[in-house]
Amino acid sequence: MKLSIHGCRGSIATSSPSTQKYGGHTSCFELTCENHQIIFDAGSGFQNVNFSKAHTSYVILSHFHHDHIQGLPFNPQIFDPNNEIVISSDLHDHETVKKNIQTYFSPPYFPIDIVSALPNIKFAPFDAVKEKLNEFYSLNSIALNHPGGSVGYKLTQKNKSLIYLCDNEFEADQRETLTAFAEKADVLIWDGMFTEKELVDRKGWGHSSIEQAIKFNEEANCKKVLISHHAPGRSDQDLDSIASSLPELFVVASDRLEIEV
Numbered sequence: 001m002k003l004s005i006h007g008c009r010g011s012i013a014t015s016s017p018s019t020q021k022y023g024g025h026t027s028c029f030e031l032t033c034e035n036h037q038i039i040f041d042a043g044s045g046f047q048n049v050n051f052s053k054a055h056t057s058y059v060i061l062s063h064f065h066h067d068h069i070q071g072l073p074f075n076p077q078i079f080d081p082n083n084e085i086v087i088s089s090d091l092h093d094h095e096t097v098k099k100n101i102q103t104y105f106s107p108p109y110f111p112i113d114i115v116s117a118l119p120n121i122k123f124a125p126f127d128a129v130k131e132k133l134n135e136f137y138s139l140n141s142i143a144l145n146h147p148g149g150s151v152g153y154k155l156t157q158k159n160k161s162l163i164y165l166c167d168n169e170f171e172a173d174q175r176e177t178l179t180a181f182a183e184k185a186d187v188l189i190w191d192g193m194f195t196e197k198e199l200v201d202r203k204g205w206g207h208s209s210i211e212q213a214i215k216f217n218e219e220a221n222c223k224k225v226l227i228s229h230h231a232p233g234r235s236d237q238d239l240d241s242i243a244s245s246l247p248e249l250f251v252v253a254s255d256r257l258e259i260e261v
């Protein structure tokens with residue numbers, strides 16, 4: 001599987017001279033394998049996804065906070081009726097997923113109702129997507145700790161696996177189940193919006209710390225950990241300094257980074 005990061009900024013897209021290196025697009029992670037395309041979240045980075053015409057593309061949403069869906073209608077390729085895009089989430093049934101997307105992308109918040117205007121965008125129950133992909137992948141989910149809820153995902157292909165855990169406020173009572181879910185994965189994408197020091201004043205905001213990722217991986221033993229959902233104010237210099245303090249298996253995620261899983 002190939003992982004392409006199109007967005008790894010938390011909460012709001014940022015653009016300034018100090019965010020050029022790591023990028024400012026909000027969450028969007030694309031996995032491709034043998035012409036299949038699975039995209040976790042459709043933040044502003046979604047505008048740079050290149051759709052595969054040969055197959056249906058699956059957009060799997062963790063939750064519906066704006067930074068995880070806002071890029072959806074800004075990818076010009078979704079206006080091509082030959083691009084079939086299936087949107088799904090294990091947070092809600094597919095009718096609720098459709099209603100949430102339709103509400104956000106219709107007047108007065110958006111000029112047109114994209115769900116009615118684009119019949120190539122479809123909504124499917126999460127179990128149906130799981131079953132459809134089952135021949136090639138196993139796709140599993142886990143409930144996360146976030147205001148309004150969020151869902152983490154695990155995608156396994158043959159003996160390779162990727163874990164996507166954004167957005168999540170890590171709590172001690174998640175340790176056992178999350179560790180079992182993520183154990184020995186090839187890539188773990190972690191919500192590292194805060195440092196341990198910052199987290200003290202941000203309890204209940206729904207995000208974890210970078211230090212929690214290090215502690216978590218002492219037990220989970222993932223082969224690579226990507227720190228993601230960077231705080232909007234975090235500059236390239238800040239992220240460079242965080243990167244230099246991390247253990248060897250850890251990487252600070254950046255837009256346009258590609259990783260072979």
Ligand SMILES: [Zn+2]
Pocket residue numbers: 010011065067068167229
């Ligand atoms: Zn978020």
Ligand SMILES: [Zn+2]
Pocket residue numbers: 063065146167206
């Ligand atoms: Zn959120």
